[in-house]
Amino acid sequence: MPLYLTDDQSLLRDTAREFMAAEGSIASQYRKYRDMGCKDGFGHALWRQFGEMGFTGILVDEADGGLGLGHVEAGIVLEEIGRNLTPSPFLITAVTVVEALKGTALRTRWLPGILAGDTVGALAIDEGPKHRPDAIAMTAERSGNGFRLSGRKQFVVQGASADFFVVAAKADDGLTLFAVEKEARGLTVEGVRLADSSIGARLEFDDVEVDADAVIGEVGQGGIILSRVLDAGRVGAASEMVGLGSAAMEMTVEYLRQRKQFGRLIGEFQTLQHRSAHLYSELEIARAATLKAQQLLDEGREDAEMIVSVAKAKAGRVSTLAAQEGVQMHGGIGMTDEYDIGLYMKRDRVLNELFGDAGYHADKVARLNGY
Structure with a gap:
């Protein structure tokens, strides 16, 4: 397409x-x-x-x-x-x-x-300091007509506000996804303010009992669903980072057109022009990669997974570049709360970590290509 x-x-x-x-x-x-x-x-x-x-x-x-x-x-x-x-x-x-x-x-x-x-709803997948969905340790033991969930989750975005959680746990038959309501007995939710002022949560499951109807899909087949869910989240986060980077660039270019130094608009300095042009081209590459990944997902293509990782890695690096360049070109005021540009840097840090950072996805692309 x-x-x-x-x-x-x-x-x-x-x-x-x-x-x-x-x-x-x-x-x-x-x-x-x-x-x-x-x-x-x-x-x-x-x-x-x-x-x-x-x-x-x-x-x-x-x-x-x-x-x-x-x-x-x-x-x-x-x-x-x-x-x-x-x-x-x-x-x-x-x-x-x-x-x-x-x-x-x-x-x-x-x-x-x-x-x-x-x-x-919220997604409860991560358990360590980094996104590692292949290292899920939370357990789901058979109990009567259902399961008993034990373990911890963290970096659960909107977890403190969620009515229910999509939880990944290891059952005897393999990775399984569950829909767990927030009122479930034995579930503790601790709200945590993230770097961008959004609210995440840490969850602790202390023998949380759920019935068989809480299973999403089939027991032991959660890996198939989770792969689809994570691809959707990763390419979605890439889109949000492209928007973030675009707005940060536009805000910065507008500032370059207004701010004067040594009697000249700073946007007239060739070095800043070159940096702005480089950022623009990088954003367009990230936007194209993200759109391609979305199209492949919508077509159900088997090679979508690799391009999703390409998009997440590229968008992550470019949004970071846009936020950092924005703050630097604004000068010291870029880190004051009076100016919005610093808020883009904070949001960028959360989105980069969500569903795996650029390093995680660069490694994944290499592995998918046999390296």
Whole structure:
């Protein structure tokens, strides 16, 4: 497929851009919920507006009340979320959790609330300081007609606000995914404020009992679903980082056009022009790689996994470059809270770690190519 948007996708982009700029801006959302010390870190009213706009149903099949669209369309919304640093559960709930529930019996339990913007789900995968889904140690032991979950999870984004968790654990038959409600006995949720002021959580499962109906898909087949879920999350995070990098660059270029030094606009200095041009070209490469990965996922291609890792690694490095260049070109004021550019750097750090950083995915690409 060509690496540009169709007319319908362009219309969605224009709609999402206008909506996020008006309703999800840094001033009206990010700063508001950060400064009030909100325990959730995002506005539930805006999440319900996402439902009204149909954004929450982009990946939900039409038969289940959604729009039945794909990862390209979800990425369009995520790029605008990244551009405005809009705090919302969209990436985790409407992308990864929806992907986990697709085609399972549990979709009738949770999708209606997600579609309405009333329900928040969270993904409980990571257990160590880095993203290592192949090293899951949490156990799921058979207990009567169900399972007993024991172990810990961390870096559970929106975990303190979630109504339920998609949890990966090792059963006797292999890796299995479970949908665990927040009120489950033996489950402890500790909210943690992340670098970008969003709220994550650490979870402790102390012999949490769940019945067989909590299994997502089939026992022992969780690895297949998890792979699909992580690919969706990774390419979604890449889209958000492309939006973040684009906004940081635009903000910086606008500053270069206004700030004077030694009687000249600093944007006239050739070195800064070269750095800005380099950043622009890198962002376009990241955007193209991300769009290609989304198209391959939507086509169900077997080689999608590698291109998803290429996109996550490239977008991660470029968003970091955009944030760092932005702060440096702003000078010392770039790290003051008065200017928004420093907020992009903080959000970049969280998105880079989410679902694996650039190093993790560069290594994965090498392994997939036989190195």
